[in-house]
Amino acid sequence: MEAKPRPDALPLPTIRRYPVYLRAVRARRARGEANVSSAALAAELGLDPVLVRKDLAMSGVAGKPRVGHSSAALEAALEAALGWDNVSDAALVGAGSLGRALLGYRGFREQGLSIAVAFDGDPALDGLEIRGVRVRPMKDLVRLVRRLSLRLGILTVPEEAAQACADLLVAAGVRGIWNFAPVQLDVPPGVVVQNMDLAQSLAVLSHSLETAAIPSPARARRP
């Protein structure tokens, strides 16, 4: 129970880099490149070649010396590792400006994500269709999410409402919450929360600006 048998033990930083690799691989494949070398990827992305090689090796696809990795195999393996190989439907809670921006983002399809339904507490929005997605009142949330068997919730409500909405999503049976509100959500075990905090990202940037010309840890410039 407390043992970790072996649940795809990919390091977290590696997972975070996978979407970046995936985009680059897709672009190269679209350009007709049948093979991709870790060195070329590293150069393109400004990363250490050894790091890229190790990350790619963990995806399970082997590379051939002097050739690289099969770009088709790589793409499939990265998608599988991320769980992006089959589209999963999500519920969006909060149809404010941020919620609408997400509804309008086409890139989600390439990331195995599709927003099936949206909810908002504002009665004025009830029934409205935004980018092909219908907005429903909050009182229908639990019932609808459960009926559609949605496993993922996207939370784009003001921070005061965040915890209450999270509770509803949990009650409806979602297993993951993508949280855009700057709040630490309290959820039962088994439910995964991933925070998307603008402030955290901005913090790194403004601190870097403050401390003048330090060699930025996020980006290395080298010849």
Next chain:
Amino acid sequence: MEAKPRPDALPLPTIRRYPVYLRAVRARRARGEANVSSAALAAELGLDPVLVRKDLAMSGVAGKPRVGHSSAALEAALEAALGWDNVSDAALVGAGSLGRALLGYRGFREQGLSIAVAFDGDPALDGLEIRGVRVRPMKDLVRLVRRLSLRLGILTVPEEAAQACADLLVAAGVRGIWNFAPVQLDVPPGVVVQNMDLAQSLAVLSHSLETAAIPSPARARRP
């Protein structure tokens, strides 16, 4: 007041946690708590108490046993470390749905950020005022940004346009770019780029969901 011999050698993860601490401290101070203990913060945020104590210690404010840290001093120190103590003006490039969402986000003020002007390539938007911010055509970017001495650019354009817009911002003299486009920007040394990549965040979430009920590395369950 002078308790800061070493201005800036903060670890990156610490910086990322600072906004979280800052929010909690502000909330407690608003509730009238003159002092905050690291243990209480740790409990509230689900973090290890030792970690919080170390992070706070690095801000330079000392705490007193049995009492905690002065919440006013903490707030000031955290803001200073983040460079959020004085508001800096930014230019937003790309007044699409995401750009508008950011324009409408009031929280930026508390994070020392104010959007002074927006730019968009769509002539239809020229002259429009969104949330009190005027939208200007791209051709005016370099001139206007330079005249306003803006040091920060926020990039919310489609990925095809991202690099070109970044080049304009650099030409206009910005020192930092907050990049919402899923592209690795190429900028000269001295310019800091902070990527805000939805895909990277989503990756962690969907991978966690895939690998079922592993003890999530991102969140610890507290009592």
Next chain:
DNA sequence: CTCAATACGATATAAAAATATCGATATAAA
């Protein structure tokens, strides 16, 4: 006034991640 409990500070250990190094192998050029 004494004592116990709380919370800080410092040091030590462990875990995780990034980086460096070396050898092996397949391809392309000579």
Next chain:
DNA sequence: TTTATATCGATATTTTTATATCGTATTGAG
């Protein structure tokens, strides 16, 4: 063929980050 070289794969080292432990100071209760 032979040889040079790009590239993978594995191991080792260093660096960074997180956790654990201990000591000490301050407060509040008895």
